[in-house]
Amino acid sequence: xxxxxxTQNTYxxxxxxxxxxxxxxxxxxxxDAALKRELQQVIREAKQMANQITEPANLWELERYLSExxxxxxxRYDFRxxxxxxxxxxxxxxxxxxxxxxxxxxxxxxxxxRSSAKVLSEDAA
Amino acid sequence: xxxxxxTQNTYxxxxxxxxxxxxxxxxxxxxDAALKRELQQVIREAKQMANQITEPANLWELERYLSExxxxxxxRYDFRxxxxxxxxxxxxxxxxxxxxxxxxxxxxxxxxxRSSAKVLSEDAA
Numbered sequence: 001x002x003x004x005x006x007t008q009n010t011y012x013x014x015x016x017x018x019x020x021x022x023x024x025x026x027x028x029x030x031x032d033a034a035l036k037r038e039l040q041q042v043i044r045e046a047k048q049m050a051n052q053i054t055e056p057a058n059l060w061e062l063e064r065y066l067s068e069x070x071x072x073x074x075x076r077y078d079f080r081x082x083x084x085x086x087x088x089x090x091x092x093x094x095x096x097x098x099x100x101x102x103x104x105x106x107x108x109x110x111x112x113x114r115s116s117a118k119v120l121s122e123d124a125a
Numbered sequence: 126x127x128x129x130x131x132t133q134n135t136y137x138x139x140x141x142x143x144x145x146x147x148x149x150x151x152x153x154x155x156x157d158a159a160l161k162r163e164l165q166q167v168i169r170e171a172k173q174m175a176n177q178i179t180e181p182a183n184l185w186e187l188e189r190y191l192s193e194x195x196x197x198x199x200x201r202y203d204f205r206x207x208x209x210x211x212x213x214x215x216x217x218x219x220x221x222x223x224x225x226x227x228x229x230x231x232x233x234x235x236x237x238x239r240s241s242a243k244v245l246s247e248d249a250a
Contacts, residue, residue: 047175059171086238
């Protein structure tokens with residue numbers, strides 16, 4: 001009962017599943033691998049854009065691209081427990097991770113992640 | 126006499142020399158050439174930095190470099206008559222233009238430009 005007020009204070013995350021230590025470890029591994037892949041993709045893209053610079057406007061396009069990618073990556077990769085199902089839902093929706101990689105998580109997390117991915121893919125459609 | 130209040134309103138630029146049409150045309154040519162050289166230098170530097178990216182931190186260094194160069198160039202290249210002697214003083218101090226290129230300007234402008242360059246080089250020392 002003493003939990004009630006604390007739970008209310010954490011709204012809207014009161015329904016987030018609790019992550020066990022091993023689930024957290026798996027989550028961290030998948031999270032880091034996805035982040036690494038995404039950053040490698042930005043590196044490749046930035047090198048290609050830089051190679052193709054022929055005029056000053058291209059410089060500021062590269063600056064804007066990097067700035068947007070940095071902010072977007074900062075926003076999407078949030079390892080707090082209260083955000084993890086949403087984070088993985090987004091990555092799944094974007095096909096940056098596969099369900100296969102998440103094998104080992106409890107069915108409660110998988111269900112929340114799939115549900116989040118589904119909502120996002122419907123929003124994007 | 127009716128000029129007095131208008132002149133006071135333009136402080137601290139009330140002592141700026143008046144630029145003739147031919148001086149303005151020369152100034153524009155020198156200004157544009159210096160800006161072009163500086164932008165070409167940023168392009169070369171950005172391409173080199175991009176080529177050397179090996180890790181994510183390098184991406185954000187490139188972003189910061191581009192952002193700082195853009196703001197610095199925007200700030201320094203100001204073609205308003207009231208700023209021109211200061212702008213050319215800065216470019217002369219930075220050795221981005223030569224006195225030779227400015228040949229054709231009246232001695233009043235040359236004196237103001239040299240004086241501005243001298244102050245800036247003393248500040249930088």
